[in-house]
Amino acid sequence: MLAGINDGIVASDHSSGTIDLPGAGLDLHAGGLVGLAEGLISESYATGAVTSQQGNVGGLVNLTLFSDIERSFATGHLQAPAPHYGKGGIAAQILEPGDPGRDTVWDTQTRGTNIAVASGPNGGTVNTAQGLTTAQMSTPSSFSAAYDFGPNGVWAMPAGATHPILRWQLAP
Numbered sequence: 001m002l003a004g005i006n007d008g009i010v011a012s013d014h015s016s017g018t019i020d021l022p023g024a025g026l027d028l029h030a031g032g033l034v035g036l037a038e039g040l041i042s043e044s045y046a047t048g049a050v051t052s053q054q055g056n057v058g059g060l061v062n063l064t065l066f067s068d069i070e071r072s073f074a075t076g077h078l079q080a081p082a083p084h085y086g087k088g089g090i091a092a093q094i095l096e097p098g099d100p101g102r103d104t105v106w107d108t109q110t111r112g113t114n115i116a117v118a119s120g121p122n123g124g125t126v127n128t129a130q131g132l133t134t135a136q137m138s139t140p141s142s143f144s145a146a147y148d149f150g151p152n153g154v155w156a157m158p159a160g161a162t163h164p165i166l167r168w169q170l171a172p
Contacts, residue, residue: 002014007039012044014169018048020051030092031057031063032058033045037061041070045164046075057086063094075163087113088116105129105142106131138161
């Protein structure tokens with residue numbers, strides 16, 4: 001996880017670590033990139049698995065509160081104890097209005113869920129958030145036009161990759 005709480009801006013960043021919270025209150029904010037999002041998350045991604053023994057889990061964030069998430073994605077596996085807790089490809093919970101899902105995607109096969117948000121006001125759907133298969137995640141044309149894969153764009157798709165990376169991650 002990149003940040004426990006984001007009340008500012010996370011832009012052009014990523015997290016690849018595994019999040020494994022065994023219980024006892026720590027599980028309240030298990031997210032792949034950010035635990036509690038109160039700010040902007042833009043052009044970022046998370047690839048690590050997220051596991052919680054006592055709460056919902058979210059691919060990018062756990063809990064959003066007046067947060068905007070745009071042009072970002074998540075791919076790692078999600079694990080939450082059923083039937084009481086849920087898995088959201090983008091977020092575990094939305095508590096207040098915002099736009100947690102503008103042109104966001106998640107890998108439905110590796111994440112193990114077809115739901116964008118496990119718990120929220122819109123019953124698991126979020127604006128233009130969409131689930132993609134692993135094969136679709138490896139194809140730039142599967143992403144909305146808002147993702148810039150151009151020669152000077154933010155995103156790049158290396159040969160043989162299963163998901164995009166940020167252009168700055170390419171070897172010089």
